[in-house]
Amino acid sequence: MIVTKDTKALEGKELAATIGFFDGVHRGHRFLIEELKQIGVARGLPTAIITFPNHPRAVVHPDFHPQLLNSFEEKLELLAETGVDYCIVLDFTLELSYLSARAFITDVLSEQMHVRILLIGYDHRFGHNRLEGFEDYVAYGTACGMDVVKASPYDGGKTEVSSSMIRNLIKQGDVSTANRLLTYPYSLCGEVVDGRKLGRTIGFPTANLRLKEPQKLLPGIGIYAVWVKVGKRYYKGMLYIGNRPTVRNGPDLSIEVNILGFEGDLYTKEITVSFIYYVREDIKFDSIRDLSTQLTHDRVYVEKLLNRTNLPE
Numbered sequence: 294m295i296v297t298k299d300t301k302a303l304e305g306k307e308l309a310a311t312i313g314f315f316d317g318v319h320r321g322h323r324f325l326i327e328e329l330k331q332i333g334v335a336r337g338l339p340t341a342i343i344t345f346p347n348h349p350r351a352v353v354h355p356d357f358h359p360q361l362l363n364s365f366e367e368k369l370e371l372l373a374e375t376g377v378d379y380c381i382v383l384d385f386t387l388e389l390s391y392l393s394a395r396a397f398i399t400d401v402l403s404e405q406m407h408v409r410i411l412l413i414g415y416d417h418r419f420g421h422n423r424l425e426g427f428e429d430y431v432a433y434g435t436a437c438g439m440d441v442v443k444a445s446p447y448d449g450g451k452t453e454v455s456s457s458m459i460r461n462l463i464k465q466g467d468v469s470t471a472n473r474l475l476t477y478p479y480s481l482c483g484e485v486v487d488g489r490k491l492g493r494t495i496g497f498p499t500a501n502l503r504l505k506e507p508q509k510l511l512p513g514i515g516i517y518a519v520w521v522k523v524g525k526r527y528y529k530g531m532l533y534i535g536n537r538p539t540v541r542n543g544p545d546l547s548i549e550v551n552i553l554g555f556e557g558d559l560y561t562k563e564i565t566v567s568f569i570y571y572v573r574e575d576i577k578f579d580s581i582r583d584l585s586t587q588l589t590h591d592r593v594y595v596e597k598l599l600n601r602t603n604l605p606e
Contacts, residue, residue: 294373296380300405308379309333309410310402311444312343313417314456317362318371319475321447321454326375328444329412333378336410341379342372343406349385360510362456362463362479371477381406394425395433403437410440466513468568478520478567478605481509481548485559497588499533499549500559502566511548516572518595520605521552522565529553529599531592532566535575551588553596567605570598 297303311329315322326342333340348359363371372380383389383401392401397419402408411434413427427443434441447454454474462471463479472478483502504511514535521530532550550566552559572591578584 294375294377294380296369296382298382298384300381303379303381303407307338307407307409308341309336309338309412310341310343310381310406310408311412311414312402312419313414314348315342315344315368315372316348316456317459317475318368318375319362319454319456319459323375323476324447325412325414325444326372326377330376332410332412332442338410339378341381341406341408342375342377343381343383343402343408344368344372345385346382347385349390352385352387353390359508360460361506361508362459362475362510364482364506364509394419394430398430398433398439398441399437403434403439408439410442412442412444414444460510463510463512463568466515466517466571468512468517469570472568478569479512480565480567480605481511482506482563482565483548485562485564487560497531497551497585497592499551500564502548502550502564504548505563511546512568513571514546514575516575516591517568518570518572518598519550520567520569520599520602521550521555522567522605523552523555523559523562527604528555529596530566531572531588531595532568533575551592553592569602570595572598 309329309332311325313322329340332338346365348357348361351357351359369380389397389401398411402411411430413430418426427441431441459471459474462468462474468479481502481504483504485500486503487501512534517532517534519530519532521528530550530552532548534546534548536546572595576587578587
C-alpha cells in the first residue's frame with residue numbers, strides 16, 4: 294500500500310475509492326474494503342482508501358477529546374494488511390468541513406484525487422451539515438463522471454459492527470467480544486515509568502505504563518489477562534487498571550502489569566500490552582495480605598487463560 298498526502302502523485306491515475314475515519318479497522322471496515330477491491334478488479338482500477346490523520350469532530354468541536362481504538366500509525370498498518378493499493382491521507386480542516394457534498398465530490402474527490410468510482414458505506418454521510426443523502430451523491434457524481442455506489446451492509450445487516458459499539462465494549466471491560474469484532478487483540482503501547490514499588494514488596498512487581506498515545510481508549514477498571522511484548526518477545530501478563538483502593542491511591546488511575554516470568558529492568562523502555570480476557574473487577578481489600586492472596590489466585594487463573602490463546606500476530 295502506497296501512503297500519500299500529495300494528490301499530485303495521483304495524476305494520470307483513475308481510482309476506485311472509499312472514504313472514512315476507519316477507527317479500529319474492524320470487521321465492518323474490512324467487509325467494505327473487500328467490496329472495494331472486488332469493484333476495482335471488475336473495473337480495472339487501482340483501489341484507494343481516503344482517511345484522515347485527525348478526528349473530524351475534534352476539528353469542528355475543539356473541546357471534543359476522542360477516545361481512539363488506534364493511533365494513526367496503527368491504523369495505517371492495519372489498512373496496509375487489507376491489500377488496497379493506496380491510502381490517501383487528507384488533513385481534515387475547518388475549510389474542508391464547510392464544503393458542501395457537491396463541492397467535496399466535484400472539487401476534491403474528482404478533480405484532485407481522480408476518483409471514478411466512490412464506494413460509500415450504507416450509513417455514511419458527508420458534506421457541511423450532512424443534509425444530503427445517497428441519491429444526491431449519485432447525482433453530483435454523475436455530473437462529474439463519477440459512479441457513486443452504495444456498499445452492502447456487513448452480514449446483510451443482521452450483525453451490527455461499529456467503532457462506537459467496540460468502544461463501549463472496551464469501556465465495559467468486554468475485551469474478548471471487542472477483539473472478535475476488531476479481528477485482533479486491542480492493545481496499548483507505552484513507556485514504563487517509575488511507580489510506588491508496592492507490588493515488589495508483596496511478590497508482584499509491576500511495570501507502570503505511561504501511554505504513548507494519550508487519545509487511545511482506556512479499558513474499564515479491573516484486572517485483565519494480557520500478552521506483553523518486550524522487544525521482540527511476548528510474555529504472559531496480569532494487568533491492572535484502577536486507583537488501588539486498598540492502599541488509598543487517590544483519584545488517579547494506575548495502569549500496571551505484572552509480567553509473568555520476566556526478570557530485568559524495564560524503566561524507560563517501551564512495551565505493548567494486548568488485552569485478551571477480563572478477569573475481575575477492582576476490589577478494596579481489608580489488608581495487604583488479603584490483596585496478595587487474591588493476586589496469587591489471579592495469577593494462576595491468568596496463566597490458565599493465556600495457555601489456551603495464541604500470541605498476537
